[in-house]
Amino acid sequence: MTLAPLRRTYVQGRNGQIHLRLAGNPGGDKRPMLCFHLSPSSGVVYENWLAEMGKDRLIVAPDTPGYGMSDFPPEQPTIGTFAEAMTDVMDALDIKDADIMGYHTGSKTCVELARQQPDRIKHLVLISAPIYTEADLAKQNSEMGSPDTPVEDGSHLIHSWAGLWRWRGPEQTPADIMYAFPDHIRGGERKHWGHAAAFSYTYPENIPAVKQPILVINTNDDLVVYTRRIREHLANGKVIELMDWGHGFLDYHTEETAAFVRPFLDQDIWPDTAE
Amino acid sequence: MKRGYVDSDMGQMHYWKTGSGPNLVLLHQSTQTAEEYKDMAAFLEDKYTVWAIEWLGHGMTDDPxxxxxxxxxxxxVIQAMDALGIDKAAMLGHHGGGSICIDIAAQQPDRVTHIVASGTGHRSPEELEGLLKHRTDTAQPEITADGAFLNKMWNIYATLGGPNTPMSLMHRVFLVNMKERMRPYDAHDPILKWNKAEACAKLTCPVLLMQGELDTFVTGQEHLLDVIEDSRRVVMKDIGAFLFYEAPEEIAKVVDEFLSEG
Structure with a gap:
């Protein structure tokens, strides 16, 4: 995998510096787009997507506070904390209104940002939007909602690696997984903060309030079953199911994804297969 | 600590800055990043403006x-210093970073007030040839689906610190290294092939040669005392190859004493 042509910078947020990757130029006729990553990861997952969408708009992928190169917030964050940080990014970059994309935890940040800033957020693209039962949530919390402590024999590394490998996308290679792995584990004792925030925020409580168009992309990843429950909660949204795709699709199906996301963002045209 | 980027003719360079006072520029070793100096900076920032610059192909700086x-x-690195307005500075580098400090001071003697060259050694042509061949012959562990390479690398890293180095600290070192090992170019070979002796002979500023006693990557450092006119040497007892992680306060004290000399 080669690095996409993009630039990186920091902006000052209310809880410290926020690191971001960006491509494209401000001032074009297309609305800027912001992309929020899954946890525990960083904006690295969007590098190829930025290169593609940056051809005709400003596109920004911040590192969520506590991940990548962004400062840790002073206290364990909520999805609300993450959404406030993304407002800080928009303000710092003088972005008046934007379309937003979120990946897993980032999808919840999208919904909360759209609730907090209804006049500034125009479209949402959610990569997975899981709705959990009590039992699902207990399982997710037990697997991902607590700290990941290093142990002398290195078995924690194999454990984290196995989790990523198990849910790899169909095209992803060991080298692809390794590319994302360091950002996956660098949070150490605070690595679980993003998951804990996500598991405390529910779509049924929050997503009905979002009236902007929402396109949910449901690929065959670890949240596919839970995401199928989202439809009835969407006030103005559709779901596109892509069962041949999984994690890594933004790298391996970059142009195909852009081919249905651009019309959605720019002309309010839903993908043909979205329901 | 403020982090940022400046441009060079080979891409964006990432840095952090903390404190106030005379400039002290820190250059990390190959396959590490400015993370290497974060702990030590806390003991120097009251007296110095401490800068750590990530050189090409390391940290968040662009790959060439x-x-x-x-x-x-x-x-x-010089372009980054220009962009950051660092006209004059003491410089400290570890392993390959030390060589870059020496090269900068040899090229711009008026700009560099002091050098701390940590883990910078000397090899005869024969020793160097042997090391380069060993590096060529030693393959990195293959990245495999079972993740076994992670354990293999971790087992190596766990032994590189000193006897008092906690596992959690070596884990930090390991995480940084793991990411850096995936970069497209390894800086070790071009730095090893560089004519260090020629640059050392040009140095006019005071130089402190430093070495972790257990740093197995360093050899022949004492030879540089004969090559560098104004030089002295300190060996940090019971400390390994990652001395700035391992003993930040102790090393900050040594650095401050050297920089405070008349």
Missing amino acids: TREPEMADYTRT
Whole structure:
């Protein structure tokens, strides 16, 4: 995998510096787009997507506070904390209104940002939007909602690696997984903060309030079953199911994804297969 | 601590800055990043403006689009210093970072007030040839689906610290290294092939040679005392190859004492 042509910078947020990757130029006729990553990861997952969408708009992928190169917030964050940080990014970059994309935890940040800033957020693209039962949530919390402590024999590394490998996308290679792995584990004792925030925020409580168009992309990843429950909660949204795709699709199906996301963002045209 | 980027002719360079006072520029070793100096900076920031610059192909600095030469590493650090307005500075570098400090001071003697060259050694042509061959012959562990390479690398890293180095600290070192090992170009070879002796002979500023006693990567450092006119040497007892992680307060004290000399 080669690095996409993009630039990186920091902006000052209310809880410290926020690191971001960006491509494209401000001032074009297309609305800027912001992309929020899954946890525990960083904006690295969007590098190829930025290169593609940056051809005709400003596109920004911040590192969520506590991940990548962004400062840790002073206290364990909520999805609300993450959404406030993304407002800080928009303000710092003088972005008046934007379309937003979120990946897993980032999808919840999208919904909360759209609730907090209804006049500034125009479209949402959610990569997975899981709705959990009590039992699902207990399982997710037990697997991902607590700290990941290093142990002398290195078995924690194999454990984290196995989790990523198990849910790899169909095209992803060991080298692809390794590319994302360091950002996956660098949070150490605070690595679980993003998951804990996500598991405390529910779509049924929050997503009905979002009236902007929402396109949910449901690929065959670890949240596919839970995401199928989202439809009835969407006030103005559709779901596109892509069962041949999984994690890594933004790298391996970059142009195909852009081919249905651009019309959605720019002309309010839903993908043909979205329901 | 403020982090940021400046431009060089080979891409964006990432840095952090903390404190106030005379400039002290820190250059990390190959396959590490400015993370290496974060702990030590806390003991120096009250007296110095401490800068850590990540050189080409390391940390958040861009990867070069071709295999760099030593001149590329040096030039782009100089460009970063220019962009950051660092007209005059003491410089500290570890392993390959020490070599870049020496190269900068040899090229711009008026700009560099002091050098701390940590883990910078000397090899005869025969020793160097042997090391380069060993490096060529030693393959990195293959990245495999079972993740076994992670354990293999971790087991190596767990032994590189000193006897008092906690596992959690070596885990930090390991995480940084793991990411850096995936970069397209390894800086070790171009730096090893660079003519260090020629640059050392040009140095006019005071130089402190430093070495972790258990740093197995360093050899022949004492030879540099004969090559560098104004030099002295300190060996940090019971400390390994990652001394700035391992003993930040102790080393900060040594650095401050050296920089405070008349």
